[in-house]
Amino acid sequence: MIELDKRAARLAQRGHPWLYRDDLKKSDLEDSEYSTGAIVRVLDPEGRDLGIAFASTRSKIALRLCGSWAGEDSPGLEEFLVDRIERAIRLREGMAPADGGVRLVHGESDLIPGLVVDRYADVLVLQATTALIDSALPLVTKILSDLLSPRMILARNDQAVRRLEKLPEEVVLLAGESVERVVIEENGIHHIVRPYAGHKTGMYLDQQPARQRVKELASAAKVLDLFSYQGGFSMAALGGGATSVQMVDQSKVALELAKETALLNHFEVPEMIRGNVFDVIRDLRNEQQFYDLVVLDPPAFCKSRREVEGGIRGYRDLNRGALRLLAPGGRLVTCSCSHHLKSELFEETIRQAALDLPFRVFVEERMGSGRDHPALLRLPETEYLKVRILRRWD
Ligand code: SAH
Secondary structure (H helix, E strand, C coil): CEECCHHHHHHHHHCCCEEEHHHCCHHHHCCHHHCCCEEEEEECCCCCEEEEEEECCCCCEEEEECCCCCCCCCCCHHHHHHHHHHHHHHHCCCCCCCCCEEEEEEHHHHCCCCEEEEEECCEEEEEECCHHHHHCHHHHHHHHHHHHCCCEEEEEECCHHHHHHCCCCEEEEEEECCCCCEEEEECCEEEEECCCCCCCCCCCHHHHHHHHHHHHHCCCCEEEEECCCCCHHHHHHHHCCCCEEEEEECCHHHHHHHHHHHHHCCCCCCEEEECCHHHHHHHHHHCCCCEEEEEECCCCCCCCHHHHHHHHHHHHHHHHHHHCCEEEEEEEEEEECCCCCCHHHHHHHHHHHHCCCCCCEEEEEEECCCCCCCCCCCCHHHCCCEEEEEEECC
């Protein structure tokens, strides 16, 4: 049990669900049982209940509030995890078919700080980014096995953020057989997912709504997919009846997988340009190529607050270049997954990009990640993906 002082209690009630070491009285976390993390009951100075939290002495984030819990005690780890994981899975019922892909647990948004679980058909890939969840992985594995009987549970714990909690970067098979590849179906299109080697947990599940929209907009369109990776958007465009698709990425492996994916779907293999998007945009412009639909989904340019300024320049230049490739009436699906670049700043950057163009641009749609990636209002970091559909007017 931790009793907060007045200021910290106010933060806990009103603000962000994370309390940093400096926000707390020194004595509060001295107890060594908190070192790898524990679930504690949090009270205000008058003894009123503020819910429960993950406590850690390892991280700068000392307390991660994670909702209410009936009674006065703090729950045991197992009953907490069973309750929260079952609830998270129940909330996603009907969101994806058995052979599809879906995020089952989205960390703090599901009130399980530091746990992400993605399902690709009958394969589960998880990520643990807090010391408490990391130490609880055997329990998490048991709970997920009991609930879903998956073919494999893999921990993709090869993320740099784990260093902040002094955890090693590693990929660990937690249960079942080792599955190198699994094919999922999304809106009638097959995608190849590589749990061990693919980006994130194997695929960009968060772009599912945008892929669906691209599929709808691609009918009879000439399409350009920038930073295409394995062609998530390209396959959607081909499935939607695009007349031609060009993919641009610097990764040979990604483009080879895209070719394989196209064949798997019985699509014509799109034209692939292996190179630097910044250069390719310039080349295409020199060749006077114009497109009905351009997808621009770069990697996060602002990985920290310090990188925001440089990142904005990158986004601005790319968006300007991509807008210039639009045919009249054409659309640009532009994305940013940098959570340091807030939504307003992203739009401002797009506005800057369109400033000196000889045609008008309007924002047709604002999108983000899907319903399986809910965002906790108090935790803006959970709403990181911004997708805007821009249209060239004249
Ligand atoms: N749009 C993809 C995800 C993009 S991931 C999807 O929906 O699945 C980012 C991709 O950008 C990676 O495949 C990486 O190889 C590529 N990349 C990063 N910088 C690049 C650059 N300057 N030029 C070309 N490709 C780049």
